[in-house]
Amino acid sequence: MLSLGSLEPPREHPVRLLLTEDLRRSRLTTFFRLLLAIPHIVWLTLWTIAAIFAGIATWFVTLAAGTPPAALHRFLSAYVRYSAHVNAYLFLVVNPFPGFVGEPGYDLDIELPPRAPQNRGVTGFRIFLAVPAWLVNSALGYVVLVAAILMWFVGIILGRAPEGMRRLAAYTIRYGAQFNAYVYLVTDAYPHASPLEGRAALPESVPGL
Amino acid sequence: MTSRRLAAPAAAVAVFAIVWPLAVWQLWQSKLPSGLHLGGLNEHAYFSAAEIHRAASFGTVSTWTGIGTLIATLLVLAAYARRGARFVRESAAGRIGTGMLLGMLGLGLTWFAQIPFGVVQLWWLRRHHLADVGYFEYVVTNWLSLGGEFLFVSAALLIVMALARPLGDHWWIAGAPVFVGLALLFAFVQPWLIPNTHRLADPTLAAAARTLERREGVAPTPIDVQNVSAVTSAPNAEATGMGPSRRVILWDTLLDGRFTDREIKVVMAHELGHLKRHHLWKQVGWYALFAIPGAFLIALATRRRGGMKRPEAVPVGLFVFILLSTLAIPVQNVITRHIEAEADWMALTYDRDPAAQKALMKEFTRTALSEPNPDVVDYVLFENHPTVMQRIAEVEAWQRLHRRR
Numbered sequence: 001m002l003s004l005g006s007l008e009p010p011r012e013h014p015v016r017l018l019l020t021e022d023l024r025r026s027r028l029t030t031f032f033r034l035l036l037a038i039p040h041i042v043w044l045t046l047w048t049i050a051a052i053f054a055g056i057a058t059w060f061v062t063l064a065a066g067t068p069p070a071a072l073h074r075f076l077s078a079y080v081r082y083s084a085h086v087n088a089y090l091f092l093v094v095n096p097f098p099g100f101v102g103e104p105g106y107d108l109d110i111e112l113p114p115r116a117p118q119n120r121g122v123t124g125f126r127i128f129l130a131v132p133a134w135l136v137n138s139a140l141g142y143v144v145l146v147a148a149i150l151m152w153f154v155g156i157i158l159g160r161a162p163e164g165m166r167r168l169a170a171y172t173i174r175y176g177a178q179f180n181a182y183v184y185l186v187t188d189a190y191p192h193a194s195p196l197e198g199r200a201a202l203p204e205s206v207p208g209l
Numbered sequence: 210m211t212s213r214r215l216a217a218p219a220a221a222v223a224v225f226a227i228v229w230p231l232a233v234w235q236l237w238q239s240k241l242p243s244g245l246h247l248g249g250l251n252e253h254a255y256f257s258a259a260e261i262h263r264a265a266s267f268g269t270v271s272t273w274t275g276i277g278t279l280i281a282t283l284l285v286l287a288a289y290a291r292r293g294a295r296f297v298r299e300s301a302a303g304r305i306g307t308g309m310l311l312g313m314l315g316l317g318l319t320w321f322a323q324i325p326f327g328v329v330q331l332w333w334l335r336r337h338h339l340a341d342v343g344y345f346e347y348v349v350t351n352w353l354s355l356g357g358e359f360l361f362v363s364a365a366l367l368i369v370m371a372l373a374r375p376l377g378d379h380w381w382i383a384g385a386p387v388f389v390g391l392a393l394l395f396a397f398v399q400p401w402l403i404p405n406t407h408r409l410a411d412p413t414l415a416a417a418a419r420t421l422e423r424r425e426g427v428a429p430t431p432i433d434v435q436n437v438s439a440v441t442s443a444p445n446a447e448a449t450g451m452g453p454s455r456r457v458i459l460w461d462t463l464l465d466g467r468f469t470d471r472e473i474k475v476v477m478a479h480e481l482g483h484l485k486r487h488h489l490w491k492q493v494g495w496y497a498l499f500a501i502p503g504a505f506l507i508a509l510a511t512r513r514r515g516g517m518k519r520p521e522a523v524p525v526g527l528f529v530f531i532l533l534s535t536l537a538i539p540v541q542n543v544i545t546r547h548i549e550a551e552a553d554w555m556a557l558t559y560d561r562d563p564a565a566q567k568a569l570m571k572e573f574t575r576t577a578l579s580e581p582n583p584d585v586v587d588y589v590l591f592e593n594h595p596t597v598m599q600r601i602a603e604v605e606a607w608q609r610l611h612r613r614r
Contacts, residue, residue, distance in 0.1 A: 026299050029310075032317045035356045039309055039363040096301035097310040106301055 010194040014113035015080075015181045017174040017197065022107060023160045025095050030155035036097065037090040043100055044086050051079045055184045062123045068185050073115040076184040078102035084110045084177040091148035092155055093169045108170060110177045118188040130183050133191045137179045140172040147172075171195050229498060236494050239551040240486065240558075245606055247550070247599040252581035255601060260574060267337055267578040272587045274330040279535055279590075281322040286528040289315050293524030294514070305370045307520035312362040315527040320355055327351060334441075337578060342440050366523065373518035380517055381504035388504070389497040393451070396489050400450040403458060405436040411464070417474045418457070418481075424559040425478070425485045431456040432477065438462050443577045446476045448483035455484055467576055471565035475556050482555025488548050495544055503533050538590055545593040553600055557607040570600045 029036060058072045068076075082102030088094045094107035104111075122129065147169040154162050178191035252261055296314055300307040331347050334340035342350075368387055372380040409415050409432040418432045437445075437460045444463045450456050457480040463473055483489070507517070510529040514522035557566060573579045574597050580587070581597040588596065595603065 028296075028314060028317065029299055032313070032355075032359075035317070035352075035359050036310065036313055038356050038360050039313075042360065096299055097306060099302040100306050101303075 010192045010196060012197075013178060013192055014187050014189050015174075015178045015191075016111040017170060017177070018109040018111055019170050020094075020107045022095060023163060023166065025092070025155040025159055025161050027156050027159050029095070029097070030092065030152060033090065033092060033152065037086065040086045040089065040098065040100070044083060047079055047082065051076060051184060054079075058185045059123065059126065062118055062185055063120060066120060067117045068115055070115055073186065076186050077112045077181075080112060080177055080180045080184060080186055081110045083180055084108065084173050087144070087173050087176060088170070091144050091169050091173070092151040092161060093166055093173060108173065110174070110181075112181060113187050113189075116187075118185065122188045123185065126183065126185065126188075129190070130179070133179050133182065136191070136193050137176055140175055144169045144172040225501075232494070232498055236491050236498070237547065239547065239554075241547075241551050241554050242606075242610065245550075245603070247595060247602045247606070250598045250602045250605075252598050255571060255598070256574060256581055261581060264574050264578045264580045267333070268580040268583055268587060270333045271330065272584070272591060274326045274333070275591050276586070278323050278326040281326065282319045282531060283528075283535060285318050285322040286315060286524075286531050289318055290525045290528035294521040297520055300520075304374075304518070304520055305367055308366045308370045308517075308523045309363040311520055311523040312366045312527060313359045315524055316355065316358050316362055319531075320352070324348065324351065339443050339578065340441050362527075369517050369526075370520075373516055377518070378508050378512060378516050381501070381508045385497070385501040385504040388500050389493065392493050392496050392500075396449075396493055397451045397454050400433075400454045400456050400458075403433075403435060403449070406433040406458060407436075408432070409434050409459065413470060414473055414477070417470070418477050421474070421478050421481050421559060425481050425555065427481050427485050430481065430484060433458045434461050434464065435459070436461050438465065444468065444573070446480050448480040448489070451489055455489075457481060457484075468569065468572060469565070471562055472569040472572065475560055475562060475566045475569050478556035478560035479552045482552040482559070483548070485555055486548075486551055488552065491548065495541075499537055503530070503537075506533060542589065542591075542593050546595050549594045550599070550603060553595070553603050554607065557604060563604045563608050567601055567604045570597050570604070573597055 054072050054075055058068045058076065061072070062068045079102060081104065082098075082100070085098040085102065085106045085108065088106070088108035089096075089098050096107055098106055147165045151161050151165050151169070154160070154165075175191055175193060178189075181187050182189065182191055256264075293311055293315060296311055297307055299314075300310045302310065328344060328347070331340055331342065331344065335342075365388070369380060369384055372383050372387075376383060409418070415432065419429070421427075422429060433456055435458050442462055443460075444467070445460045446463060447458050448455070449458060457477060459473070459476065463476060468476075507526050507529050511517050511522035511526045514525050516522055517526055553566070557563060560566070574581055579597050583592060583596060594600075
């Protein structure tokens with residue numbers, strides 16, 4: 001029988017999840033969570049349009065120069081981070097209302113790599129290489145939706161989030177951030193689907209995320 | 210020095226004191242004959258005792274649920290104004306983002322306060338066969354429709370709080386014109402936001418609309434039908450939009466056979482009358498007249514919480530806004546009743562079918578249970594159209610005037 005302890009840990013991914021342990025949930029903001037997220041959804045939609053154009057420009061520059069331009073890398077990193085913040089809020093992984101600029105320091109945050117040279121081959125075929133990750137990300141979208149619906153009920157009744165469900169939802173958001181970082185050329189590291197964060201060695205008990 | 214500092218506000222107050230009444234006078238101008246008296250008719254001469262009783266009974270519960278909604282909303286927002294600032298801790302956003310959160314939560318709390326009255330009103334409408342919506346569907350739809358309000362309040366707070374940073378308590382000087390501009394924009398785009406519409410297919414009514422347009426001197430206007438019969442049986446219509454977006458919208462409940470073509474023609478003439486008399490522009494004008502002092506009062510009331518640049522002031526600002534809106538309801542109703550009376554007069558002048566117009570008004574009491582003569586509270590707070598008896602009196606006044614000629 002296969003035990004988790006026998007699994008090979010994934011390599012440390014440059015896009016990492018930082019998550020506080022705060023399970024407290026405001027019943028009021030949980031009840032209205034979908035609606036409270038609307039200004040963020042509108043803003044994220046506008047930001048996504050800009051990010052698509054920025055991503056295309058970054059692709060050309062990275063293909064030619066081998067490294068993404070600094071300004072666009074900063075812009076796209078903030079977009080990837082903000083997108084994760086909004087998803088974390090919308091899907092009840094965190095409690096506080098997020099800011100609108102994708103600044104680091106939110107209860108669920110994404111650590112992104114600095115600007116670095118990227119493999120031109122990977123850059124050239126990025127959009128095709130991303131298809132399998134896109135399929136995984138889409139499937140995880142359903143997972144986080146189900147987890148959020150369950151957490152919504154629990155949050156309203158108990159005023160707290162169930163830890164396991166929250167970690168599951170956080171994992172899907174981490175994968176989404178890795179996927180976005182790959183597609184928008186923040187990094188050329190492929191998303192990894194393991195629920196484990198990359199580590200040098202496995203601890204004796206596997207805590208999941 | 211002090212007198213120089215006071216000179217500018219004093220001059221502003223003086224200009225306001227002159228311009229505001231002049232603007233009111235200008236906006237009040239209408240085609241209604243001077244000295245038109247719309248009271249004094251006895252409803253028993255037009256309706257059976259059973260019809261009057263049924264409409265009055267329906268109106269009583271509607272009035273009380275309406276009053277309950279207003280009071281509950283004000284009480285909840287008053288409490289929120291006192292204690293709402295504590296919700297700042299639920300936010301990791303900056304100044305404006307936190308203000309948005311507090312604004313949305315305030316509206317969310319009013320939703321909780323209003324929903325029981327809404328459910329009672331729905332029960333009452335269903336009992337009178339005026340609504341066909343289930344309770345669960347009503348609550349969910351109502352909850353989801355809050356999304357639009359949340360977005361609106363967020364946009365409003367974004368503007369106010371962004372202006373309040375550099376302008377301090379004077380944000381209202383720039384804010385009021387911005388909101389008037391947004392009101393104009395909204396009036397322009399509104400027709401495209403109305404769901405479930407299609408062009409009027411009935412060739413007879415479409416031809417009648419063209420004739421009325423020519424008579425009233427209104428540019429060709431699309432006549433659309435909105436499908437609402439799945440949720441209500443009440444009849445209604447509206448003139449909406451500005452310039453290229455303007456159109457007349459008839460609810461499909463007007464076209465379900467209960468109203469004759471002559472009565473529907475009256476409705477179209479009434480709505481085209483709104484367009485002819487530029488009522489939508491005038492309504493934006495009225496809005497501007499109230500928005501400027503309203504924004505000033507909000508700025509004044511939120512000073513103690515640090516002004517609208519601080520998120521902690523948002524609950525107070527929201528309460529003052531709703532309080533002022535509630536206090537303005539009777540005045541707004543006077544204005545809209547005046548506007549509607551003028552549109553009725555335009556319909557009489559250009560459709561020249563007083564018999565159909567009178568029959569239509571009577572039909573409103575039978576189908577929509579409009580009270581012929583509502584009590585004072587209902588009239589002051591909730592009647593934004595002239596009462597059925599006033600509208601019949603207007604028809605008779607028009608007939609008398611034209612018999613004399």
